[in-house]
Amino acid sequence: MNKKSKNAIFYAIIVSLSALALISLILIVGFILIKGLPGITTEFLSQSPSKMGKEGGILPIIIGTLYVTLVALVIATPIGVAAAIYFNEYSKDTRSVRMIRFFTEVLAGIPSIIFGLFGFAFFVVFMGLGWSVLSGGLTLTIMILPTLIRATEESLKTVPMSYREGSLSLGATKWQTIVKVILPCCKSGVLTGLILGMGRAIGETAAVMLTIGGSMRMAESLLDPTRTMALHLYMLASEGISEEKTYATAALLIIIVLIINTIANEISRRMIKLS
Amino acid sequence: MEIRENEEKKFDIKGLDLYYGKFQALEKIDMDIYANKITALIGPSGCGKSTFLRTLNRMNDLIPGVTIEGDIRFDDENIYEKDYDVINLRKKVGMVFQKANPFPKTIYENIVYGPRVHGEKNKEILDHIVERTLKEVALWEEVKDRLNKSALGLSGGQQQRLCIARCLAVEPEVILMDEPTSALDPVATSKIEGLLGELALKYTIVIVTHNMQQAGRVSDNTAFFLSGKVLEVDNTAQMFSNPRNSKTEDYITGRFG
Numbered sequence: 001m002n003k004k005s006k007n008a009i010f011y012a013i014i015v016s017l018s019a020l021a022l023i024s025l026i027l028i029v030g031f032i033l034i035k036g037l038p039g040i041t042t043e044f045l046s047q048s049p050s051k052m053g054k055e056g057g058i059l060p061i062i063i064g065t066l067y068v069t070l071v072a073l074v075i076a077t078p079i080g081v082a083a084a085i086y087f088n089e090y091s092k093d094t095r096s097v098r099m100i101r102f103f104t105e106v107l108a109g110i111p112s113i114i115f116g117l118f119g120f121a122f123f124v125v126f127m128g129l130g131w132s133v134l135s136g137g138l139t140l141t142i143m144i145l146p147t148l149i150r151a152t153e154e155s156l157k158t159v160p161m162s163y164r165e166g167s168l169s170l171g172a173t174k175w176q177t178i179v180k181v182i183l184p185c186c187k188s189g190v191l192t193g194l195i196l197g198m199g200r201a202i203g204e205t206a207a208v209m210l211t212i213g214g215s216m217r218m219a220e221s222l223l224d225p226t227r228t229m230a231l232h233l234y235m236l237a238s239e240g241i242s243e244e245k246t247y248a249t250a251a252l253l254i255i256i257v258l259i260i261n262t263i264a265n266e267i268s269r270r271m272i273k274l275s
Numbered sequence: 276m277e278i279r280e281n282e283e284k285k286f287d288i289k290g291l292d293l294y295y296g297k298f299q300a301l302e303k304i305d306m307d308i309y310a311n312k313i314t315a316l317i318g319p320s321g322c323g324k325s326t327f328l329r330t331l332n333r334m335n336d337l338i339p340g341v342t343i344e345g346d347i348r349f350d351d352e353n354i355y356e357k358d359y360d361v362i363n364l365r366k367k368v369g370m371v372f373q374k375a376n377p378f379p380k381t382i383y384e385n386i387v388y389g390p391r392v393h394g395e396k397n398k399e400i401l402d403h404i405v406e407r408t409l410k411e412v413a414l415w416e417e418v419k420d421r422l423n424k425s426a427l428g429l430s431g432g433q434q435q436r437l438c439i440a441r442c443l444a445v446e447p448e449v450i451l452m453d454e455p456t457s458a459l460d461p462v463a464t465s466k467i468e469g470l471l472g473e474l475a476l477k478y479t480i481v482i483v484t485h486n487m488q489q490a491g492r493v494s495d496n497t498a499f500f501l502s503g504k505v506l507e508v509d510n511t512a513q514m515f516s517n518p519r520n521s522k523t524e525d526y527i528t529g530r531f532g
C-alpha cells in the first residue's frame with residue numbers, strides 16, 4: 001500500500017470515529033430533550049413538588065442544587081488554589097510532597113459513593129452537621145478538589161520562569177510575585193478547573209445521596225436538608241414515580257449545565273482577550 | 276588595576292567559588308566592579324558568565340543545590356551574610372535578561388510594577404516614573420499613545436528597552452545585563468548600545484556579551500572568563516590592544532570560542 005492511500009484510510013478512520021462520538025452525544029441529548037422539554041413548563045419551574053414529585057414542579061430542588069454546588073465551589077476554590085500554589089511554587093520535590101500528590105491523584109479516581117459514605121460518617125454524624133446543604137457541599141468539596149488542584153497546577157506550570165525571574169529581580173517578594181504576576185496568568189486555568197468541578201458537583205448523585213437528606217422542601221439555611229436535581233432524577237426514575245417528571249428534570253439538568261458552561265467559556269474568553 | 280585604586284568600588288569579590296551540586300562552575304574569582312563604569316564579561320559559552328552575573332543579585336538562590344563560598348561585598352557589605360536583605364539588594368541591583376521578559380500586562384503596568392511592590396501608590400508619581408524611564412530608554416515617543424496596550428505587542432527591541440525601563444523604575448544603582456542584545460537585530464542593538472553610554476553616567480553596568488565589538492565599543496573594563504575562572508580583568512582598551520594572557524588574545528581575535 002502506498003503512502004497516499006494509507007493516509008486516506010487513516011483519515012477515514014479518524015473521521016468516522018469522531019463522527020460516532022458526536023452522533024452518540026447528539027442522540028443522548030436529543031433523546032432527553034425531546035422527551036423532557038414538553039414537561040418543562042412555567043409551573044414545573046416555579047412550584048414545589050407534591051406527591052413525592054409525581055405532581056407540581058421542582059423549584060426547591062433547583063435551588064437546592066445551586067446551593068450545594070455553590071457551597072462546594074466557595075470552599076474548594078481557595079483551598080484548591082492554595083494547595084496548587086504550594087505544590088508548584090513552594091514545595092521542594094520531597095518524598096512527603098510526592099506522597100500527597102499521589103494521594104490527590106488517587107482521590108480523583110475514587111468512586112463517588114465512597115465520598116458519600118465518608119461524608120456521611122464524618123460531616124453528617126461525627127461533626128454533627130446532619131443531613132444538610134453544608135454536609136453535601138463539604139463532601140462535594142473534597143470530591144472536586146483534585147480536579148481543581150490539577151487544573152490550577154497545570155496552568156501554573158505554563159507560566160514562564162522568566163516572569164518569576166523578572167519579578168524577583170525587581171525586588172518583589174515571592175508572595176508578591178505569585179499574587180501579582182503568576183496568578184493573573186492562571187485565571188483561565190483556575191476557571192477551567194472550576195467548570196469541571198462544577199460539572200461534577202451538579203451531576204453528582206451518589207456523594208450527595210448519603211449527605212444531603214433528600215428533602216423536597218425549600219432549604220432555608222446551610223443546615224437544612226435538601227435535594228439536588230440529579231438525586232431527584234434518580235429517585236423519580238428508580239421508584240417509577242413519574243416518567244414525565246423524570247425526563248423533564250433530566251432535560252433541565254442538561255440545559256443548566258449547558259448554560260453554565262457557556263457562561264464560563266465566555267468569561268474565560270474575555271479574560272484571555274484582556275491579558 | 277593599580278591605576279584605578281582611587282575609584283569607588285561597587286562590588287568587591289574575593290575568592291568566589293560556586294557549585295551546582297558537585298559541579299564547580301566558578302573558581303576563585305577575584306574581581307572589583309567600579310561605580311559608574313561599564314564592565315563587560317566575555318568568554319566562550321559555558322564558562323560561567325551568567326552564573327557569575329547572577330551571584331551579584333543573588334538570583335542563583337532560586338536554583339536548588341547551589342552552594343557559594345567566598346566573599347561578595349556590595350557597598351562594603353557581604354551580600355551572602357546570613358541576615359542580608361535580599362529584597363533590598365535586588366532593588367539596588369537590577370537585572371535585564373537575555374530574552375526580553377515583559378509581564379503580560381500593559382506597558383504602563385510593567386513599569387510601575389517595581390515601584391508598586393516597593394510601596395509607591397501615588398498616581399502622579401507613578402505617571403512621572405513611567406514618563407521618565409521611558410524617556411531614559413528612548414521609548415517614550417514610540418509608545419506614549421499606547422501605554423495601556425499590552426507590552427507583548429511591542430517589537431523585540433522595544434520589549435528589551437521596556438525591560439530596561441522597568442528595571443530603571445526602581446532606581447537601582449547597578450544594572451546587570453545578560454546578553455541583552457543577542458536576540459535583537461542590528462538596529463535595535465545599536466539603539467541599546469547607544470543607551471548604555473548614557474546610563475553609565477548614573478548607573479553601574481555589568482554586561483555579558485558574546486560580541487567582541489560590542490565589548491570593545493561600550494565597556495570601560497573587561498573580564499575574560501574561561502572554564503569558571505577569570506583569566507584576565509583590565510581596562511578594555513588595554514586588554515583589547517595589549518592582552519596579557521595569550522588565551523585572552525586568542526579569544527578576542529576570534530581564534531577560539
Ligand SMILES: Nc1ncnc2c1ncn2[C@@H]1O[C@H](COP(=O)(O)OP(=O)(O)OP(=O)(O)O)[C@@H](O)[C@H]1O
Nearest residue numbers: 295298300318319320321322323324325326327338
Ligand atoms: N542550573 C544549573 N545547574 C547545573 N549546571 C548549570 C546550571 N546553570 C549553568 N550550569 C553550568 O555551569 C556552567 C556555566 O554556565 P553559564 O550559564 O554561567 O555559562 P555562560 O558563560 O553564561 O554561557 P553562555 O555564554 O552560553 O550563556 C556551564 O557548564 C553550565 O552547564
Ligand SMILES: [Mg+2]
Nearest residue numbers: 324325326453
Ligand atoms: Mg549565559
